[in-house]
């Protein structure tokens with residue numbers, strides 16, 4: 706992200722909204738103490754920090770931007786909270802390592818966002834939950850703008866096709882304008 710984008714995305718009022726939203730989505734699933742939660746494209750780590758503080762989850766946040774990760778590490782030192790510098794297209798975790806894998810507003814920054822989804826599914830265990838929030842664009846717009854390959858353009862059609870192919874069962878969907886929330890259960 707550019708410094709200009711970060712100025713908007715990292716500002717406290719925006720961060721508060723994102724955190725409240727992430728907690729609302731997490732509240733929709735019944736999780737167990739000690740479950741491992743991965744936040745992909747965690748930014749400055751506000752959501753990861755809040756979830757680690759408010760739950761008994763083991764939380765890891767990953768982001769590709771060293772400055773974001775530095776800021777995240779500076780926010781909190783909790784035994785159940787870890788941040789790692791990592792490209793979401795190539796997650797350095799084993800298959801099925803996490804019980805919950807979440808991502809908020811990150812995939813549209815990544816031209817081949819489908820690889821990120823595939824990685825998120827890979828590191829999620831069978832019976833775990835994938836929590837996803839991002840923009841979705843109409844399919845015709847995706848076809849046109851995708852030519853430029855400057856950012857990712859998830860569409861509901863593409864998301865549904867990926868989910869079906871990966872054995873994900875939808876347990877929640879809510880759409881607000883061009884943003885979608887999805888929670889899937891990984892069925893295997």
Ligand SMILES: C[S@@+](CC[C@H](N)C(=O)[O-])C[C@H]1O[C@@H](n2cnc3c(N)ncnc32)[C@H](O)[C@@H]1O
Pocket residue numbers: 706714720723745746747748749767768769770773791792793794808809810811814815
């Ligand atoms: C709009 S911010 C969202 C931050 C936070 N999840 C939120 O909802 O506020 C997008 C984040 O995705 C990160 N990002 C972009 N490409 C990435 C990649 N390939 N791997 C990991 N993180 C990436 C950016 O560095 C940025 O921190």
